Amino acid sequence: MNRVICEREDQTAAAIRSGAIDDETASHAQHCPACSDILLVSEFLREDCVLADHEQTALPNASHIWQRARSQAQQEAVRLAMRPIRFMKIIAIVAFACSPWLRLLLPIGRELAASWSRAFDFNFAFVSKVWPTAANQAAVLLGFGAATILLSLSSWYMLRQE
Amino acid sequence: MRMDEGSFRLLYERSAPRLFAYLLRVSAERSLAEDLLQETYCRFLSTKVPEMSEDSQRSYLFRIATNLLRDRWRRPPEGPMPENLPEPASGPPELERQLELRQAFRQLKVRERQLLWLAYVEGSDHKEIAQATGLRHASVRLLLFRARRKLANLIRTGASSQTEHFK
Structure with a gap:
């Protein structure tokens, strides 16, 4: 298709619009x-626009x-409010699903599992035995850190929605 | 919600007829145009953008509608395209001419229809069209030229065949 450009195209279109x-x-x-194409097409489209007005x-x-x-806004608000809960649910499910392997793979996991078993037997001596070790201090710090981040994220989502 | 119900009604009364005409002609399907019109306003109400002038609101509405149309035609068709536009109410020769011209417009691609309508009915400049359609500013001029040439040829062909028909 040969392209024919006219410098006055914009001027012609503006004149038609006005x-x-x-x-x-x-x-x-x-x-x-x-x-001439602009004139013809503009005239046609304006005629068609009048027809479209009649069809409304x-x-x-x-x-x-x-x-x-x-209603859509309410649904979206509910969805946003539920997001932290969904997020925590997913984390809990993943943690639950991974716990047997963690227990087998990590020494700290084995020790904690053993400690929990003892705790269920009402033997609280594990606390003094387990707590001072460096590995468990790191685990506790990690836990605090994760909890703080998750709480901050949840609060941010809630406040953002409000 | 970005505005109260009264302000929305006012905006709707002023902008809906033109937006509906655009959707109706570009989609060529009344029920689809109605759905898209509703969805356009719902999306407009749910967006959190700062206060804007009426012209900006109108151009933003056309932008949303154009995006919805694009999403719609990217999806595979669910069935044959219904031709449910009402027939123009006028006498036979005029009716035939209108039908032919409308048929000519439908022969264009959706993108071409959008460009032509925005340029020559809404009076949008190339920059506004580029914003609404997501095309590059430089491409709009060329695509608009091609669409215009195509429609002009179709109209001329239609007009000449009609002249022969009435001879």
Whole structure:
């Protein structure tokens, strides 16, 4: 397709939009292929726009759209509020699913598991035995850190929603 | 929600007819145009953007509608495209001409219809069209030129065949 560009295209289009086509623009458009296309297409589309206006027998009701938007906003708010809970659930499920392997793989896991077993037997002596070791201090610090981050994230989501 | 119900009603009354005409002509399907109109306003209400002028709101609405149309035509068609536009209410020769012209417009691609409508009905400049359609500013001029040339040829062909028909 050969491209025919006219420097007055924008001027012609602006004249058509304003509805006031001066004689100079009109006579130019008669000889210029690009501008005559603009005139023809604009005239057609404006005619079609008038027809489209007549076809708008019943636009959707504004109240209906408002109610729909409000309902969507409420659903979105609920979804956002539930996000931290979903997040914690996923972490809990993953931790639960991984716990047997952690117990087997990590020495600290084995020791904690043994300690928990003893604790369930009402033997609390494990606390004094387990707590001072460096590995467990690191685990406790890690736990505190993770809890702090998760609590901050949850609070941020909640406050953001409010 | 970004505005109260009264302000929304006012905005809807002022902007919905033009937006619906755009959706109706570009999608060529009344029920789809109605769905997209509703979805456009719902999305508009749910966005958290700063206060804007009425012109900016209007152009933002057209942008949302254009994106929704693009999403729609990217999806595979669910069935044959219904031709459920109402027929123009006028006498036979005028009716035939209108139908032919409308048919000519439908022969264009959706993107071409969008560009032409935004440029020559809404009076958007190339920058605004680029924003609404997601095209590059430089591409709009060329694509608009091609679409315009195509439609002009279709209209001329339609007009000449009609002249022969009435001879």
